[in-house]
Amino acid sequence: MIYDLDCKILENRYISGKTYILKLQAPEIAKNTKSGQFVMVKPTLEDYYDPLLRRAFAIADIEDDTITLFYDVYGKGTSYLTTRNKGEYLKVLGPLGNNLFPEEYDNYIIVGGGIGFAGLSLFIKEIKRKGKKYTALYGARKKEDLSMIEWIEENQVEVIYYTDDGSFGKKGLVTQDLEKIIEDNPEAPLLVCGPKGMMKAVSKIAVSKNRPCYLSLESRMACGIGICVGCVVKDKSKDNYVRVCYEGPVFEAKEIEIL
Structure with a gap:
């Protein structure tokens, strides 16, 4: 409701x-x-x-x-x-939002960029409470853009940090260790939220490894309930357009086109 x-x-x-x-x-x-x-x-x-x-x-x-x-x-x-x-x-x-993250797995690889980590944090908290395994990666350009560090520490969430300038965590992109992490976590799907460039890069790696990848999309919305059709993305599997607010916000990477 x-x-x-x-x-x-x-x-x-x-x-x-x-x-x-x-x-x-x-x-x-x-x-x-x-x-x-x-x-x-x-x-x-x-x-x-x-x-x-x-x-x-x-x-x-x-x-x-x-x-x-x-x-x-x-x-x-x-x-x-x-x-x-x-x-x-x-x-x-x-x-x-109607289409959400899959809950049936026992292990997850979670990748957040900047403010996009806020689209993943509640799910992390829930799977942590259920005792499920996860590997969380959080990247941004610089430390001050890792705005959820305080929340992460308060909730005792284990996270691998990345910054482009090396001001906090590992220096480099959030994708730099991703292939190895995927190999070390067999069958774990990827859950992703953040800048479009980052989501494209993560999706490409996930698809190349034949691993399920779910993207939580962020979009400008006028209504939020599917009426205005102002937040659409292309569904490649059906060759039409779907609404981020209503058919989403979570989509499988292989099914949509991130513009």
Whole structure:
């Protein structure tokens, strides 16, 4: 079920780089969310309409009746969102998304880039709780772009870090050790979220190794429920287009074309 709620802001603060953390009291959404889903948030006050559209954010974590979101500041909407204060209310639509990560495996290879790690974190937390195996890779250009380090440490998640400039973790791309990691984890699928270039590179390696690869796509969305058809990607297997918000957000890499 999808809810359209006025959610109380419990925390909205700067972390690093261009990333903020936003915690909202949203009991109905928290209770009914599956890992991989997202919400649409109206950044402005209820009677303000510039910008008009809501913004899509992955549900990165859930604690009791609280959902946690991470967002990068890019334009007017997210810039305005940084000005919203603890105790105020935001209009939130969710949980959204229908096609999610597969849960039937016992071992996973998880690859996140930048803010994209927020699309994977709740799933990691859940498989960790279930005692399943995983290898998590997290990369960015520099340390300050690894904005979820604090969350990772608080939740005792084991992660291999990569930075392009070597300012934290291993120096280089998140894909540099991937072939060996795939070979060391037979039958483990890859779950990926991050910049398109990174997802393309990871997908190419996964396909070459004949390994299942699931991409959680990020896209600009107007409605989040499949009506506007503004967030489509090409489905190569069916030679048509599918909506990231409705048929996704998770797709098998071999089935879609990342533009």
